[in-house]
Amino acid sequence: MLEVAADGRVVDVVVVGAGISGLVTAHRLKCAGWQVQVLDANAQPGGVIGSIAHQGCLYERGPNSALDTTPLIGELVDALGLRAQWRQASDSSNKRYVLRGGVLMALPTSPGAFFSTPLFSTSAKLALLREPFVPRCPAGAEESIAAFVRRRLGSEFLDYAIDPFVAGIYAGDPEQISVPAAFPKLHALEQRWGSLIKGQILGARERRKLKEEAKNTAKSFSFAGGMQVLTDALAAAVGPVALGTRVTRLERDAQGVFTLHAETAGQPTRWRARAVVLATPTDTAANLLREHVGDAADALDAIAYAPVATVATAYPRAGIAHALDGFGCLVPRCEGRKVLGILFSSSMFEGRAGPGTALLTTFVGGLRQPQLPGLPEDEIGALVQAEHQALLGASQAPIFQHVTRWPRAIPQYTLGHLGRVARAEAAGQVLPGLFFCANWKGGVSVGDCIKNGHLGADAVTAHLRTRG
Numbered sequence: 243m244l245e246v247a248a249d250g251r252v253v254d255v256v257v258v259g260a261g262i263s264g265l266v267t268a269h270r271l272k273c274a275g276w277q278v279q280v281l282d283a284n285a286q287p288g289g290v291i292g293s294i295a296h297q298g299c300l301y302e303r304g305p306n307s308a309l310d311t312t313p314l315i316g317e318l319v320d321a322l323g324l325r326a327q328w329r330q331a332s333d334s335s336n337k338r339y340v341l342r343g344g345v346l347m348a349l350p351t352s353p354g355a356f357f358s359t360p361l362f363s364t365s366a367k368l369a370l371l372r373e374p375f376v377p378r379c380p381a382g383a384e385e386s387i388a389a390f391v392r393r394r395l396g397s398e399f400l401d402y403a404i405d406p407f408v409a410g411i412y413a414g415d416p417e418q419i420s421v422p423a424a425f426p427k428l429h430a431l432e433q434r435w436g437s438l439i440k441g442q443i444l445g446a447r448e449r450r451k452l453k454e455e456a457k458n459t460a461k462s463f464s465f466a467g468g469m470q471v472l473t474d475a476l477a478a479a480v481g482p483v484a485l486g487t488r489v490t491r492l493e494r495d496a497q498g499v500f501t502l503h504a505e506t507a508g509q510p511t512r513w514r515a516r517a518v519v520l521a522t523p524t525d526t527a528a529n530l531l532r533e534h535v536g537d538a539a540d541a542l543d544a545i546a547y548a549p550v551a552t553v554a555t556a557y558p559r560a561g562i563a564h565a566l567d568g569f570g571c572l573v574p575r576c577e578g579r580k581v582l583g584i585l586f587s588s589s590m591f592e593g594r595a596g597p598g599t600a601l602l603t604t605f606v607g608g609l610r611q612p613q614l615p616g617l618p619e620d621e622i623g624a625l626v627q628a629e630h631q632a633l634l635g636a637s638q639a640p641i642f643q644h645v646t647r648w649p650r651a652i653p654q655y656t657l658g659h660l661g662r663v664a665r666a667e668a669a670g671q672v673l674p675g676l677f678f679c680a681n682w683k684g685g686v687s688v689g690d691c692i693k694n695g696h697l698g699a700d701a702v703t704a705h706l707r708t709r710g
């Protein structure tokens with residue numbers, strides 16, 4: 243692990259952070275022919291991605307699946323030789339439930355189903371007819387997703403479609419999440435076409451040209467061994483990753499060479515590179531920048547995170563009344579429950595639980611109830627079981643339950659977020675050769691991190707080429 247420091251070798255790029263963002267960036271840089279060293283504080287690569295096999299089940303501590311939104315994902319899967327392990331979510335998982343009045347109702351997936359669903363009232367449905375005539379938000383104005391949806395679609399869609407959806411992605415508060423920052427395509431759709439409905443229909447042609455899939459039609463995927471298969475393969479391809487290596491300080495000399503000071507197993511280590519990519523959460527990036535660019539550090543510190551606990555629970559299948567015929571269910575805030583949503587993990591992908599066993603993944607906390615992930619694990623487990631009983635008719639004791647707490651699970655793209663990101667990125671002007679690539683910019687989903695890893699790597703390549 244000390245090899246780089248010991249021989250004083252300067253590599254082309256050091257990537258700090260071996261989550262999906264850092265690993266994809268490093269992989270693309272390596273494929274472009276650069277010498278890359280990845281460092282991570284954890285004992286294993288993957289960041290929040292972690293798949294665990296236990297008692298015949300395979301559960302995820304972080305993301306359960308990703309959406310196949312860009313051809314870059316398929317290219318990466320093929321480049322890593324993972325095609326045989328690639329798994330698309332079952333057809334039945336197109337069905338997603340939303341809780342209304344204590345009852346799980348399927349989200350409509352076709353215009354016919356939309357008009358007959360009891361999930362939305364007749365007046366809410368009719369209000370959609372006026373959507374094409376609602377004026378655009380003035381260009382340059384920033385709206386929260388709650389204000390945007392209320393204005394264009396009405397408050398019932400906010401409560402029963404968008405609020406649970408925002409909870410599902412950001413574990414966040416729709417009144418605070420910024421449309422241009424968190425939903426740039428929605429923002430662009432309104433700005434370009436003046437209407438979401440018109441834009442959805444007319445924009446489809448453009449997406450086809452770009453070979454991109456809209457998030458509402460893209461298929462969910464994982465791997466036979468879970469999401470960690472992807473990060474393990476990436477880590478092997480860019481490796482060896484220096485694990486257990488916590489970077490504590492960053493310097494740049496007059497020749498433009500960076501030195502990163504770190505601790506590896508309690509010992510100080512040093513890593514030198516011509517360019518550095520910070521692929522870490524904002525707290526690490528802020529700490530490393532504070533002595534160089536105080537304003538960038540302040541901007542990073544102002545990005546809030548939502549805490550989440552994920553709870554994997556295995557039950558005897560016969561002990562759950564619900565058909566579990568879908569992806570899972572989302573829970574709107576106005577329903578007053580203690581969970582954000584429940585994934586029917588063993589229905590989504592084959593082989594996630596043995597015969598006669600059902601595996602559920604439940605999300606607790608978020609900005610809705612930020613105190614819950616801090617409770618003792620047995621209390622979190624008990625409240626989740628009570629919710630399973632109320633919502634799914636789970637009547638037997640779990641076979642096992644495992645709680646993972648993420649005190650800083652998901653960065654919040656709140657109003658003013660794009661300005662904070664721009665202030666953070668201005669650090670690259672003071673420290674040329676410094677780049678950021680992590681889920682606090684450009685999207686939090688695994689697919690967005692993959693896309694941004696490519697873009698980030700290309701920016702580093704352009705920098706290294708100009709420096710010769």
Ligand SMILES: Cc1cc2nc3c(=O)[nH]c(=O)nc-3n(C[C@H](O)[C@H](O)[C@H](O)COP(=O)(O)OP(=O)(O)OC[C@H]3O[C@@H](n4cnc5c(N)ncnc54)[C@H](O)[C@@H]3O)c2cc1C
Nearest residue numbers: 259261262263282283289290305488489526681686687688
């Ligand atoms: C519970 C949960 C469920 C999710 N579900 C989904 C889902 O179903 N689908 C989806 O698309 N997305 C999902 N997401 C979002 C997505 O998984 C994440 O946004 C993405 O994986 C983050 O990747 P990253 O590489 O940017 O950051 P991280 O995974 O956080 O990686 C950052 C890395 O930086 C390292 N690091 C930090 N400080 C230092 C330091 N000082 N020195 C060295 N290393 C350091 C950390 O150890 C870590 O490995 C979920 C996220 C969570 C938390």
